[in-house]
Amino acid sequence: DTAVSQTPKYLVTQMGNDKSIKCEQNLGHDTMYWYKQDSKKFLKIMFSYNNKELIINETVPNRFSPKSPDKAHLNLHINSLELGDSAVYFCASSQDPGRNEQFFGPGTRLTVL
């Protein structure tokens, strides 16, 4: 009965590859997010979707493309991976954009070699 789940938990890949991270929430929330946490634990929002529509798109390279096939899923595809993309990526969801607590997934640790 996991609330927010992400796959994979760990991802190790070579520079230049394309990879995807999947996120699913079973809380019935309307809003989902992707965050990046770097090695210094600095947590930065990347994207937010509300009812499958993009509402927040921070200054993120266009190699990163989120896709929300339905309200319960928000996937993150990354093209041409670079060393600097190595980080932990967290998916989160909330009932409404920003007004309620966010529920976080366990994170995906991406290592680019």
Next chain:
Amino acid sequence: SQQGEEDPQALSIQEGENATMNCSYKTSINNLQWYRQNSGRGLVHLILIRSNEREKHSGRLRVTLDTSKKSSSLLITASRAADTASYFCATEGNAGKSTFGDGTTLTVKP
């Protein structure tokens, strides 16, 4: 720069002592939230305080908000070793975007 800045960056105390963490922010907010992150895990929501509230309690947690000083504090009373974690504040302004602080790493020694 980050909306939320927290201090101290790291805090080490003995079990049973109180721990206080502070968060400062720059622009007006709708609410402020505190989260906890255990090593290698996702963030867990602790408490939300709205801009028209000054203080909120939840168990051993006490959060204050001073909008005139643009600051908030999280107090954990009677700390336990299991409280060891990183604590983040997150401010929500207009457009529904939450901005997280840099976090305070708390170590509670048994």
